[in-house]
Amino acid sequence: MEGLQIRAFHSGYPKRKVIENLNVPQLPRGKITVLLGPNGCGKSTLLRSLAGLNQAQGELWLNGEELTALPFVRRAEKVVYLPQSLPAGVHLHVLESIIVAQRASGSYGGSATSEAEVMALLEQLGIAHLALSYLDQLSGGQKQLVGLAQSLIRRPQLLLLDEPLSALDLNYQFHVMDLVRRETRLRNIVTLVVVHDINIALRHAGHVLMLQQGRLIADGAPEAVITAESLAEVYGVRGRIERCSQGTPQVLIDGLVAEPGL
Numbered sequence: 001m002e003g004l005q006i007r008a009f010h011s012g013y014p015k016r017k018v019i020e021n022l023n024v025p026q027l028p029r030g031k032i033t034v035l036l037g038p039n040g041c042g043k044s045t046l047l048r049s050l051a052g053l054n055q056a057q058g059e060l061w062l063n064g065e066e067l068t069a070l071p072f073v074r075r076a077e078k079v080v081y082l083p084q085s086l087p088a089g090v091h092l093h094v095l096e097s098i099i100v101a102q103r104a105s106g107s108y109g110g111s112a113t114s115e116a117e118v119m120a121l122l123e124q125l126g127i128a129h130l131a132l133s134y135l136d137q138l139s140g141g142q143k144q145l146v147g148l149a150q151s152l153i154r155r156p157q158l159l160l161l162d163e164p165l166s167a168l169d170l171n172y173q174f175h176v177m178d179l180v181r182r183e184t185r186l187r188n189i190v191t192l193v194v195v196h197d198i199n200i201a202l203r204h205a206g207h208v209l210m211l212q213q214g215r216l217i218a219d220g221a222p223e224a225v226i227t228a229e230s231l232a233e234v235y236g237v238r239g240r241i242e243r244c245s246q247g248t249p250q251v252l253i254d255g256l257v258a259e260p261g262l
């Protein structure tokens with residue numbers, strides 16, 4: 001079966017269960033799936049567990065192959081996880097850091113080919129001028145774009161991005177989601193992205209998962225999952241779905257379901 005199936009999946013920390021009995025019939029290939037849910041509901045825990053970085057039980061089938069049965073190195077060739085922020089204190093050039101990621105993934109095709117591929121990706125992300133800058137001298141948004149380049153160059157089958165837009169300005173948010181959507185389609189991969197902005201999900205996702213306290217409460221097309229009812233239940237806000245002049249659905253928030261103190 002194509003895509004990612006998650007079966008009877010549990011994960012968390014030694015003294016804290018977070019994800020309990022998660023079942024997702026199919027995360028599609030070729031489309032972005034956005035993972036939504038309130039702070040602390042388990043989004044990052046789930047992404048790390050899918051990447052094999054947290055303790056977990058259950059089955060993960062990626063294009064018909066059971067991931068949890070694979071040795072960690074083989075799993076890491078197929079699954080790439082981009083955390084919310086890059087590790088601090090790495091004194092490498094942007095270009096070097098992406099070539100290191102490429103070599104680690106086994107997609108290294110010799111120095112000339114590799115450098116050309118990395119430079120093309122940096123061009124696409126609009127950061128080619130930073131190729132010889134040091135990672136520890138970049139702004140938060142620039143680091144986020146480099147992290148995305150490091151992830152894409154590894155050519156995963158399952159790409160897990162944890163809040164990749166949190167430090168980006170409006171223009172870059174749009175540009176990055178467009179690029180991730182295009183690469184997801186061209187490479188026919190499964191891409192799961194955590195974002196907090198519901199309107200980003202409505203505009204760019206092909207599929208949405210909504211979590212609440214570690215449980216899946218909705219799974220489906222963006223407009224089927226993001227409704228006035230789910231916004232009230234999961235986020236406690238009164239929202240409306242309207243369409244902009246180009247027909248894209250957007251959420252407008254009128255207030256909280258129960259105004260504190262009123």
Ligand SMILES: Nc1ncnc2c1ncn2[C@@H]1O[C@H](COP(=O)(O)OP(=O)(O)OP(=O)(O)O)[C@@H](O)[C@H]1O
Nearest residue numbers: 013014016018037038039040041042043044045046
């Ligand atoms: N290393 C850890 N040890 C123990 N508990 C943890 C650890 N990391 C996270 N948690 C707890 O697990 C729960 C889920 O956290 P997680 O970071 O997955 O949430 P999230 O949905 O990604 O939140 P946010 O939107 O705020 O980033 C929280 O209650 C958190 O306190």
